[in-house]
Amino acid sequence: MTICQKLKLALACSAALLPVAASAAPAGDAFATAAHLHRGVNVLGYDPLWKDPARARFQPRHFAIIRKGGFDFIRLVLQAFDHMDATNRLDPEWLATLDRVVKQASDAGLSVIIDEHDFNACSDDPDACAPKLKAFWQQIGERYRTAPKSVLFELLNEPHGKLDADRWNALLAQILPVVRASNPQRTLVIGPTNWNSLSKLDTLKLPPSDHNILVTFHYYEPFRFTHQGAPWTDNRDLHGIPLTTADERRIGADLATVAAWSEANKRPVLLGEFGAFDKSGTPIADRVRYTATVRRNVEAHGLPWAYWQFDGDFIVYDINHDTWVEPIRQALVGKP
Structure with missing residues (x-):
């Protein structure tokens, strides 16, 4: 049976269930969980919400907007290390905000991937990262041990640099038992090194007996196109690169x-991020074509995906004007 056939079978068995019915997926089978994830969007990574909820750009109503806009899950981007004390305990107020966000998204009918996104800190200094990452997942694991199975844990976004394949696999071997101690049946999301590169999938070492792992990768190729003009890259001075x-x-x-x-x-595999930078001056028609091309090919293989991102840059929703960037939304959820 092919991956697509497995996903279709799981979908057929669950057609009568509610949108967040991943909570009813058979324990220990990430294929069944993946069958409930179709079209997602990354949210809240850099919103003032986390430090001052009164200044939040993203509002609770946006979860319903996302659901009605054609998406069925969110990837919740967290920089938790900034909210830890000297003993690596998470700030109670930050945790309360996280609880509200997860509940609001779930109430809107969205599955939630809790993504620990301190990838640069961990990749620059894996030794300093390890105790923080273990402490994060110990606390989050205990806090969400009774959450529905529509809540997934992504252990770390985009390991790279010093966190090469050997060190990443060694760190995974430390973190996985921490998570499984409190969440033996939770679907986990794990990607390879080199920024979750598809070229490094073969280097990822996962426990053969753990079948509740959804493997993720990120895709921004061709990088000269998707990141032209992006100020944090070597492409900052590139413009006018066609697709x-x-x-x-x-x-x-x-x-x-x-x-x-x-x-x-x-x-099972999840495309956790893709998109084309929107502040480069690249004609939106080219970005739409790119977005539609990736989406069409991913869906042709029956794989779920999450677009980068709702607000900020690469956007699909213009919070300032309270409206979808409709050409990009259509490229994502409209007719292929």
């Missing part, structure tokens, strides 16, 4: 490679 038909063929081939890896390794 070519050769690029579109490459996208199709790359995503077929991921699907083949999933099939060969019997692991």
Whole structure:
């Protein structure tokens, strides 16, 4: 049975259930969980909400807007290290905000991936990261041990740099038992090193007996196109880079490679991030074409995806004007 057939079978068995019915997925089977995740969006990574809820740009009503806009899950981007004390205890007020966000999203019919996003700190200094990351997941694991299965844990976004394959696998071996102690049946989301690169999927070492892991990768190729003008990259001075038909063929081939890896390794896969930078001056028609091309190819293989991101940059929703960036939304959820 192919991955697509497995996903379709799981969907057929659950067609009568509610939108967040991942909570009814068979324990220990990430394929069943993946079957309930289709189209997602990354949210709240850099919102003032986390330090001063009164200044929040993102509002509770936006969860209903996301659901009605055609999405069924969110990837909740957290920089938790900033909210830990000297003993690595999480700030109670920050935790209360997190509780509200998870509840509001769930009440809106959205599944939630809790994503620990301190990837630069962990990649720059893995030794300093390890106790913080273990402390984070010990606390979050205990706090959400009774949450519905529509809440997933993503252990760390985009390991890279000093957190190479060997060190990342060693760190995973420390963190996984911490999470499984409180959440033996929770679906976990784990990606490879090199910024969750598809080229490093084969380096990821996961426990063979743990079948409740959803493998994730991120995709921003061709990088010269998607990140032209992005000030945090070497492409900051690049402009006017077109999306070519050769690029579109490459996208199709790359995503077929991921699907083949999933099939060969019997692991479900999530595209956790993709998008094209929106402040580069690149014509929106090109960005729409890119977005639609990735979405079409991912869905052709039956894989769920989450767009980067709702607000900030690469946006699909303009909070300042309280409206969707409709061409991008249509590229994501409209007719393929």
